[in-house]
Structure formats: C-alpha cells, structure tokens
Amino acid sequence: MYNVKWRTVRKEVSLLVKRAQWLQHPFHYSLLIIHCSFLLLSCGEPKQAKKVSPYNGPIEEINDVKLLYSEAALLKVKLTTAKQLRYLNDNRRYPEPVNISFFNRRVTK
DSSP states (O other): OHHHHHHHHHHHHHHHHHHHHGGGSHHHHHHHHHHHHHHHHTTSOOOOOOOOOOOOSOSEEEEEEEEEEEETTEEEEEEEEEEEEEOTTSOEEOOSOEEEEEOOTTSOO
16 A cells, blocks of 8 residues: 555656656746736736827927028028027927018128
C-alpha cells in the first residue's frame, strides 16, 4: 500500500513538472502573457467619443509688427502696429491702431 501511494505521488509530481516545463520556453511564456493581457484589457467598458468644437480663435499672435512693402527695390509702404492676429483661413486682424506710411520715389512721406 505504501508503494502504491508513492507511485501516485511520483506520477503527480512528474505531471506537474511536465506542465511547468512548457513555461520555461520563452515563446510559450510570452503567449501566456499576451493572452492574459488581452483578457484584462477586454474587460473594460467601451469609451465614448467626446464632441469637440473646432478652435475659432487666432492661430498666431505677433507683437510690435513692422511691415515694409517695396517695389523695384524702392520702399513704397510701411505698416506699423502693436499687435497682429492671424486666423486659420489666413485672415489678419489688427486689434490695436495701425499706422500706414506711403512713400514716393524720393523716399518722403
């Protein structure tokens, strides 16, 4: 009777060892980890997409603007202002007062 118990214990131990040997291979171990992570990730609730309104404000803000326009290497117009706002559709707005100076050929105002 003692011999029979010993044989069954040896069989159970050898089965456990055989089952644990497949975890020693990196491929099988990585498959186990991937499978468990998919199980954990699939348990969450689906996320709802949030409605986001598009941004309508200025995309660029420039301070102390000085624009010089020339033609044939001669200065024609000089524009100065404290602030310039540029929007997505390339519109430009000047919230501060704008000073525009026109020049003739002799570079006089």
